[in-house]
Amino acid sequence: MTAAREAVRPKTGRVEMRDIVKRFPGVLANSGVCFDVVPGEVHALLGENGAGKSTLMRQLYGMYRPDSGQIIVDGTVRNFRSPADAIAAGIGMIHQHFMLVPTMTVAQNVALGLPSGRGPFTDTKGVSKEVTRLGNEYGLKVDPDAFVWQLSVGEQQRVEIIKALYRGAGLVILDEPTAVLTPQEVEDLFTTFRTMLTEGHSLIFISHKLYEVKAISDRVTVLRDGQVVGSGRTCDLSQQDLVHMMVGREVKDPDPRPHTPGPELVKMQGLKAMGDRGLEALRGIDLSIRSGEILGLAGVSGNGQKELAECLAGMRKLSSGKLLVEGHDMTNATVNERFDRGMAFIPEERMRDGAIREFTVGENVFLHDHMSKRFRRWIFLSFDRMREHALSLVELFSVKTPSLEVPIKNLSGGNIQKLIMARELSRDPFFLVAAQPTRGVDIGASEYIHDSLLAQREKGMAILLISEDLDELRGLSDRIAVMYEGGIIGIVDRGSSTVEELGFMMAGVTLEQMRKDGASTGKACP
Amino acid sequence: MRPSARSLNESERYCVRSLIFIDMPETRAKLLQSLSPRVGQNVKTGESRARLGNLMPSATTTGKPLRKGAPIDWTKVVLNGAMPLAGVLAALAIAGIFLALLKVDPLTAYKSLVDGALGSTFGLTQTLVKATPLLLVGLGICIAFRANVINIGAEGQIIMGALAGAALPLSMPGLPGFVLVPLACIGGFAAGAFWGFIPGILKARLRVNEILSTIMMNAIALQFMNFLLQGPLMDPENVRRGTFLAQSARLPKEVWLPRLVPQTLLHSGLFIAIILAVVVYIFLWRTTIGYQIRAVGLSPDASGYAGIDVRANIALSMTLAGGFAGLAGVIEVIGVQHRLLEGLTSGYGFTGIVAALLGGLHPIGLIPASVVFGGLLVGADKMQRAVQIPSSLVTAILGMIVLFVSGAGIWAKSWAAKRLAGRPQGTEATK
Ligand SMILES: Nc1ncnc2c1ncn2[C@@H]1O[C@H](COP(=O)(O)OP(=O)(O)OP(=O)(O)O)[C@@H](O)[C@H]1O
Numbered sequence: 001m002t003a004a005r006e007a008v009r010p011k012t013g014r015v016e017m018r019d020i021v022k023r024f025p026g027v028l029a030n031s032g033v034c035f036d037v038v039p040g041e042v043h044a045l046l047g048e049n050g051a052g053k054s055t056l057m058r059q060l061y062g063m064y065r066p067d068s069g070q071i072i073v074d075g076t077v078r079n080f081r082s083p084a085d086a087i088a089a090g091i092g093m094i095h096q097h098f099m100l101v102p103t104m105t106v107a108q109n110v111a112l113g114l115p116s117g118r119g120p121f122t123d124t125k126g127v128s129k130e131v132t133r134l135g136n137e138y139g140l141k142v143d144p145d146a147f148v149w150q151l152s153v154g155e156q157q158r159v160e161i162i163k164a165l166y167r168g169a170g171l172v173i174l175d176e177p178t179a180v181l182t183p184q185e186v187e188d189l190f191t192t193f194r195t196m197l198t199e200g201h202s203l204i205f206i207s208h209k210l211y212e213v214k215a216i217s218d219r220v221t222v223l224r225d226g227q228v229v230g231s232g233r234t235c236d237l238s239q240q241d242l243v244h245m246m247v248g249r250e251v252k253d254p255d256p257r258p259h260t261p262g263p264e265l266v267k268m269q270g271l272k273a274m275g276d277r278g279l280e281a282l283r284g285i286d287l288s289i290r291s292g293e294i295l296g297l298a299g300v301s302g303n304g305q306k307e308l309a310e311c312l313a314g315m316r317k318l319s320s321g322k323l324l325v326e327g328h329d330m331t332n333a334t335v336n337e338r339f340d341r342g343m344a345f346i347p348e349e350r351m352r353d354g355a356i357r358e359f360t361v362g363e364n365v366f367l368h369d370h371m372s373k374r375f376r377r378w379i380f381l382s383f384d385r386m387r388e389h390a391l392s393l394v395e396l397f398s399v400k401t402p403s404l405e406v407p408i409k410n411l412s413g414g415n416i417q418k419l420i421m422a423r424e425l426s427r428d429p430f431f432l433v434a435a436q437p438t439r440g441v442d443i444g445a446s447e448y449i450h451d452s453l454l455a456q457r458e459k460g461m462a463i464l465l466i467s468e469d470l471d472e473l474r475g476l477s478d479r480i481a482v483m484y485e486g487g488i489i490g491i492v493d494r495g496s497s498t499v500e501e502l503g504f505m506m507a508g509v510t511l512e513q514m515r516k517d518g519a520s521t522g523k524a525c526p
Numbered sequence: 527m528r529p530s531a532r533s534l535n536e537s538e539r540y541c542v543r544s545l546i547f548i549d550m551p552e553t554r555a556k557l558l559q560s561l562s563p564r565v566g567q568n569v570k571t572g573e574s575r576a577r578l579g580n581l582m583p584s585a586t587t588t589g590k591p592l593r594k595g596a597p598i599d600w601t602k603v604v605l606n607g608a609m610p611l612a613g614v615l616a617a618l619a620i621a622g623i624f625l626a627l628l629k630v631d632p633l634t635a636y637k638s639l640v641d642g643a644l645g646s647t648f649g650l651t652q653t654l655v656k657a658t659p660l661l662l663v664g665l666g667i668c669i670a671f672r673a674n675v676i677n678i679g680a681e682g683q684i685i686m687g688a689l690a691g692a693a694l695p696l697s698m699p700g701l702p703g704f705v706l707v708p709l710a711c712i713g714g715f716a717a718g719a720f721w722g723f724i725p726g727i728l729k730a731r732l733r734v735n736e737i738l739s740t741i742m743m744n745a746i747a748l749q750f751m752n753f754l755l756q757g758p759l760m761d762p763e764n765v766r767r768g769t770f771l772a773q774s775a776r777l778p779k780e781v782w783l784p785r786l787v788p789q790t791l792l793h794s795g796l797f798i799a800i801i802l803a804v805v806v807y808i809f810l811w812r813t814t815i816g817y818q819i820r821a822v823g824l825s826p827d828a829s830g831y832a833g834i835d836v837r838a839n840i841a842l843s844m845t846l847a848g849g850f851a852g853l854a855g856v857i858e859v860i861g862v863q864h865r866l867l868e869g870l871t872s873g874y875g876f877t878g879i880v881a882a883l884l885g886g887l888h889p890i891g892l893i894p895a896s897v898v899f900g901g902l903l904v905g906a907d908k909m910q911r912a913v914q915i916p917s918s919l920v921t922a923i924l925g926m927i928v929l930f931v932s933g934a935g936i937w938a939k940s941w942a943a944k945r946l947a948g949r950p951q952g953t954e955a956t957k
């Protein structure tokens with residue numbers, strides 16, 4: 001145990017990557033990238049979806065080997081054959097998609113693959129103690145004896161960080177760690193980062209949110225099409241500079257044209273449903289959405305947004321309540337009946353629920369519509385039509401893919417998201433439920449998705465926009481409903497409420513209480 | 527080069543965006559064309575893939591134009607072809623050690639194996655005779671596996687198919703062959719399908735483990751056949767002579783499948799099996815039903831969100847798997863035995879699973895794989911007689927082949943992943 005204890009001290013010196021080239025079939029993912037990190041700093045890595053950020057980091061972590069180029073740790077050239085080598089050199093990585101075993105406890109996950117302090121026997125107690133200690137030291141609170149499947153995404157991420165620290169990582173690579181976190185969790189994560197920095201750790205931080213990069217990083221490097229297009233100290237670069245380097249043009253904030261929504265299209269009456277853990281997750285939701293209206297749904301994650309989205313998609317049973325779409329009762333409709341009524345869904349867990357990883361890009365494009373007349377003749381799939389449709393989606397949403405025949409899992413995370421988004425919008429629904437539509441998507445593509453949503457709104461679509469990004473909600477929504485503990489705590493009109501007020505409602509304070517207490521002078525959210 | 531959507535100006539882009547939501551391909555293509563010739567080109571299917579090269583800036587910078595069509599994935603070719611074969615050879619090498627321990631010269635033994643399978647017209651045709659039911663069973667296994675369902679119940683399904691395939695012609699003698707043969711085939715397919723449907727629906731509805739339920743269904747089918755052969759279906763001739771052999775009467779000649787080579791057992795069922803392999807390939811990769819089955823097998827979650835009925839597809843895949851096994855039973859009855867008798871399945875239901883794995887769970891790969899296993903079964907028989915080894919050793923050798931083939935598969939997969947992860951060239955030398 002003491003040996004493992006010693007290893008916790010950061011010991012990684014300067015890490016440098018020189019002229020890294022990495023090819024995949026049909027794709028040059030990195031071409032001559034130079035990158036370095038010194039102890040005690042945060043180096044942010046920026047770039048559009050598919051720019052090659054994850055690929056570059058996976059090489060540093062020993063998952064891929066560069067085709068050419070060098071990785072130098074503390075002055076010596078290293079040739080990592082596997083992540084184990086990288087871990088031994090003091091490098092840890094938190095992946096875009098977590099890699100924990102859900103049926104094991106936190107402590108078991110942390111100790112997984114490491115020699116035990118008690119020879120052939122597991123040393124759960126010792127590990128638990130160490131996990132608690134690391135948690136206290138770095139502000140990563142998590143119960144070492146809880147099972148991973150019981151944890152929220154934010155908690156799982158803390159486990160991943162503890163895992164890296166436990167293995168003695170001096171340099172920790174974080175691939176889009178904030179994409180799945182609530183603003184509060186991001187704040188906590190940054191506090192942890194600061195503690196780690198004072199202890200002499202160094203961090204590589206990947207994010208698509210520029211204000212986060214500005215807030216936490218010391219230096220920033222921008223990748224585009226596998227090449228470094230800019231690099232420098234964060235304080236010397238404005239957000240506009242960064243945007244320019246990333247996408248080569250200005251990006252504007254969403255600007256919905258004022259227009260009057262049409263008749264009421266969707267009506268939810270007293271929706272109730274159970275959650276995964278047998279507790280009531282929805283406690284009577286009453287909402288209505290009009291044609292041509294974007295209704296934003298705010299709330300700290302875990303307050304029932306996920307369950308509501310699943311109920312609307314027909315993937316979770318309602319225990320009571322009624323759902324009306326254009327006056328038709330859709331409460332117990334099958335998924336296909338919902339499609340036929342013009343409903344479409346962009347699920348939150350898009351990698352799991354929105355695409356089939358082993359299917360090709362083309363096959364994924366008609367996942368929801370392969371039974372429509374358009375894509376089939378009798379029982380035969382029409383690959384010509386599919387290809388034509390897939391091409392227009394790929395072209396118009398700038399999805400980066402070497403061809404339509406590669407498995408979709410080979411695409412970068414953001415490009416998968418974009419393709420799913422494109423597919424759902426192209427189905428021309430009347431009613432769209434979009435859960436976190438821009439999570440993990442780069443700025444240029446976010447702008448594009450926002451524009452698409454607004455264009456659909458003008459065409460009369462009813463949109464339920466579920467998001468944890470308050471700026472996104474405030475920029476796009478005609479009205480914002482706030483969820484708290486399975487119910488709607490308040491609904492505000494566009495522009496009539498401040499970020500603070502929304503924040504208070506998300507914490508369970510109703511508008512009336514707020515007005516009464518004059519509490520709207522609370523702490524401003526970033 | 528940037529994606530060409532970027533080369534449009536702002537208002538054009540806006541127009542194009544709304545356009546893609548028009549559900550009229552022709553109109554859309556026309557409109558797009560008028561907007562920008564570059565975008566219009568892509569919408570027509572012809573130049574699609576070549577143009578994608580421009581979409582990928584990095585692809586053009588490598589100077590390697592993208593190949594037309596799906597690129598040949600050599601790792602896949604190796605994975606599906608050479609590796610399993612290497613597994614077979616490695617297994618034979620290890621088995622050779624066992625043979626040597628039994629004081630049998632492995633070379634003589636294997637020579638007799640090859641000789642038995644390929645050395646004579648009879649051996650050769652016998653190999654194909656055994657390959658036929660393996661292929662049919664394997665096709666069903668492929669379908670089930672693609673839906674992530676493991677069908678261990680082929681033995682029972684073969685029996686049920688054979689029962690129907692024998693009982694139908696026996697109960698309506700005098701009908702011409704072109705009626706009887708399809709009738710027997712359809713009847714057998716239906717009987718096997720029913721036997722697959724039961725565990726299928728149990729899994730879909732009640733999440734009953736299909737491995738357990740199919741094993742039990744095997745036992746039921748076996749005893750059911752034994753009962754019928756001792757009673758209602760027993761050959762009346764037999765009863766009269768008092769021999770009481772557990773076999774049915776001979777089927778009417780009209781239903782016998784034509785023999786392909788005189789003096790051998792090779793029958794036209796082989797063609798039926800090969801044609802069906804192509805049909806299953808088309809079914810799995812070209813039809814909506816096959817697409818759904820594969821989708822369900824790969825991701826039930828995403829399939830559910832896509833409105834695909836996950837349970838129905840699980841039940842369907844088991845039903846089809848049962849149907850193909852049932853058909854194997856019919857073909858065995860009307861092609862080889864011409865009657866129903868005990869021991870008819872010869873373990874095809876289990877060997878078929880292995881053949882399917884060897885064939886990479888691909889209907890076309892299954893054709894050579896079932897011939898290999900047919901040959902092994904025939905050759906092993908000869909080997910056993912030639913060098914006097916216990917038959918259990920032959921079973922052990924076949925088992926070893928399974929082990930090595932699946933092991934080779936796993937090894938090949940990790941090798942392919944490593945190959946993608948990086949060639950060490952260059953990096954080593956820089957040290
Ligand atoms: N295993 C793989 N096989 C083939 N191509 C791959 C593989 N992994 C990545 N690529 C390709 O390499 C390119 C870079 O991908 P990478 O995942 O590094 O992008 P990224 O910058 O992390 O993007 P994102 O912000 O979307 O996560 C993409 O075009 C992707 O299609």
Ligand SMILES: [Mg+2]
Pocket residue numbers: 053054055096175412413414
């Ligand atoms: Mg990435």
